[in-house]
Amino acid sequence: MNYKLPSTHLLRRELLSLRRTAKVITMLGADILALPCCFQLAMLLRVGPTDFLLGGWTTSTVIALASMLAFRIAGLYDAVIRFIDFRLLVGAGMGLGAVILAFYAAAAYFSYHGIPHTALVIYWFIALSYVALSRMSARLLLCEGGALQPKDSSCTVAIYGAGTAGVKLALAMRRSGKYRPLCFFDDMAGLDRRNVAGLTVFHSSRIAEVVDRRGIDMVVIAIPSATSDQRRDILYRTRQCNVPVKTLYSMLELADVGITTHSIRDVKIEDLLGRPPIRPQPDLFAKCVRGQNVLVTGAGGSIGSELCRQIMSVGPSELHMLDHSEYALYAIEQELAGRYPGKLIRCHLGTVCDSDVVERILRDNAIDTIYHAAAYKHVPLVESNVAEGVRANVLGAQVVADAASRFHVKTCVLISTDKAVRPTSIMGASKRIAELIFQAAAMRSGSRTTYCMVRFGNVLGSSGSVIPLFKKQIAQGGPITITHPDVVRYFMSIPEAAQLVMQAGAMATGGDVFVMDMGEQVRIADLARTLIAMCGLSEKSPSNPDGDIEIRFVGLRPGEKLYEELFAGNDAVPSRHPRIMTTSEYTVEPEQLRQQLAYLLLACSSNDRNMILFLVQKLVRGYTPHSMTTQARDKTADAEVANGVTSDLSAIPLALANRQAAIYHPRKAIK
Known part of the structure; x- marks a missing residue:
């Protein structure tokens, strides 16, 4: 459909097409005509219709020229009319006031009574009103007209x-x-x-x-x-x-x-956190990274890749990235190489459970700082793959902790989870065991490495989190599946998580557990409803059967809780960062822990699910496996007694220690 532009739009187009010099000349011409009229109007209001020409047009023109000079000094003629603001008009008013005062002083000095003094004051109001109205009208014409559209x-x-x-x-x-x-x-x-x-x-x-x-x-x-x-x-x-x-x-x-x-x-989903974002402190943020050789395990994951981005922004000497996923490692390497050309970025393809790979990286590259982000974290998947989940999370942590001590790494940071507090899932329990490993490493005398752990809640937008799942379900037309209407979770953004990890290493003294103040927990059902509304859709419910997206509650899955916790006790104290706290946890003596881990990893190698759950329960206080029946527990306990193992697993045969060595070094023969 064609639309005929009205005259105002044609005028607007012509004015906008003028050169800057032509626009200034137009303004000057308008003012040289209007300002004398403003003075004559002031005289008319002051002395009446019979004598208002008393001052004459010569006086009017002189005052107008003086006023325009003041406007020029105030910058009125240099301004772009479309973007003129109140401050510029105030400056013009002050300049015009200075002109009035100058004429008033001159008239008093020369005893000139041809112009009433109050007429000058009236002129100030009229002239300033003209300037403001003319400029605002021009701005309205030039800015608000716009192209006519249906x-x-x-x-x-x-x-x-x-x-x-x-x-x-x-x-x-x-x-x-x-x-x-x-x-x-x-x-x-x-x-x-x-x-x-x-x-x-x-x-x-x-x-x-x-x-x-x-x-x-x-x-x-x-x-x-x-x-x-x-x-x-x-x-x-x-x-x-x-x-x-x-x-x-x-x-x-x-x-x-x-x-x-x-x-x-x-x-953004970050807008729903209900708390201000947590900003890093520059001195803490860069302490363990700037000018250092840094290794990130699990570098291709959500947290690991963001850690690499944050690390490169600070300026490390070298960044080394370890991941078992070829594509994930390639993707983050290409991104960082494009953003930081010329910087030394090394990729290492392999698993963190392979001690030979980890030791080679540390030995050949003099690593100063390790951020251990490699882990399995999806609760239901780990719950149904207990042996691999425990092996990856536990053995990976032990390999990294041992190698860091052996090669004198300065700082070693474990990325943990709030699910490690009074865990109900094997994922949370395995991460608590990883914490025990780092705590035990910190307790060993003679170690030059500072170990610490960082706990945080769900990370917005990370792989496996609810937000990508909800968006996918909305795109497919629903339903959105939620485990329980009352389930709540702590949330933080991916950059916040990475910055927390980096600052924790700078504050660590050895065996510290750091937790970020993440505000109040967010109800997952409210989060889903807000996502639906953000897409311009409505929830389908019994009260609104014509809605777009249904929310369906499917029940808690094995290992899941209604709410998460960040602390096992009430002993959290502030750290050097006002929004980061530190807490203490129970520990296990290093030698006793190493013996128990040997038995646990042996059970993982034989994929003995019930024995794994039983041993994890012995290591992690408060953990009760949901998938382990009473009969299975009794059977496992009988097997324990038959094998001559004490209830606290304080004594493990030497043969199991040899099996442990085989697990650490699968390519080496057992002698």
Whole structure:
């Protein structure tokens, strides 16, 4: 369909096409004609219609030229009209006031009474009003006209937040033609039904009603200074609209570019955390990395790859990456090589359970810092593959801890999980055993290595987390599957997790367990409902049978808990970082632990599930395997007695120690 441009749009196009010099000449010409008229109007108001020409046009012209000189000094003629602001008009007003004072002083000095003094004051008001109105009118013509478009070609938008950011966004939307703002929503009751920037403001309690009645396509949250708690509350409130919800970047992100339509972004899952992001302390962040040779195990995983990115941003001497996945290692190596050309980045393909591989890397490259991120972490998968899960998480930790001590690594950091606290899953229990291994390594005398552990909750967007799963299920039309309506979890972003790991190594003194303050736990069902709403869909439920996406509760899986814990006790104390805490845990004597691990790894090599569960239960306090029946426990206990093993596994035959060596060095023959 063709649309004929009206005269205002043709005028706008002609004005915008003028050269800068022509635009300045146009402004000067308009002012040289208008300002003398402003002075004559002031005289008319002061002395009446019979004598208002008393000052004459010569005086009017002189005052006008002096006023224009003041405007030139104030920068009024150098400004781009489309972006003129209040401060420039204030400067013009002050310059005009200086002109009035100069004429007043001159008239007093020369005893000139041809012009009433109050006429000069009236002229100041009239001239300044003309300048402001003329510039604002020109700005309105040049900025707000936009290309004429059919109403159904642009996205209709409601802006949440009728403050400065919301007004600027509305003006930017009008200029773009891509969006058509229809109204504001705001929490202030005093703004209800008021007009802001030509748009009606509605109270936020009427969101659903107004969105439906006005046919709004999208809601944009325009409160960049909102805290995380406020942002989450707004997101939950706009969830009932059943239209896509977007937001502006934060004040920090907007500082350099200002507010435009490009400032609109999708709502990120991080916006739902309900707490401010945890910023790293620069001195802690770089201490174990800058100028150091760093090894990251599991470098191709979600946490491992982000660790590599954060490490490279600080400037290590060398970065070494170990992973058993060829593609994952290739992907992160290509990314980092493109971002940091010329930096030494080495890839090592292999498993962390192979002591020969780990020792070769440490021996040949003089590694200073190790971040041990390699592990199996998916609870149901590890629960159904107990032997491999325990072997990877336990043996991998022991190989890394032993090699770090042997080759005098300065700092060795284990990445653990909140599921290691009073675990109900074999994954959580195996990570608690990994913590015991690092604690025992820290207890050994003569070690030059500082060991520590870092616990955190679910990492947003990491492989195996609920967010990618929910997004996939929404894309497929549902249902979204959740284990239980009351299940809650701690969440943190991937960068926060990587930064926490790096800072923990800098604060460690030996055997420390670090935990990040992650705020309140988030209800998974609320998270799913918000994701549905962010996609502009509605939940399908008995009260809303015509909804789009159903949420289906499937029951807790083996090893899962309704809620997670970060501490086993109440002894958490602040660290050098205000948002990172440290806690103490029970330990096991190094020699006793090594004997028990030999027996556990032997059970893993024979894939004896019940024996593995029984031995893990002996090592990890509070762990009760759900999949181990009472009959199986009794049978395992009988086998223990028959083999002459004490209930605390304090004595293990020498033959088992030899089997342990075979597990560590599978390519070496047992003699």
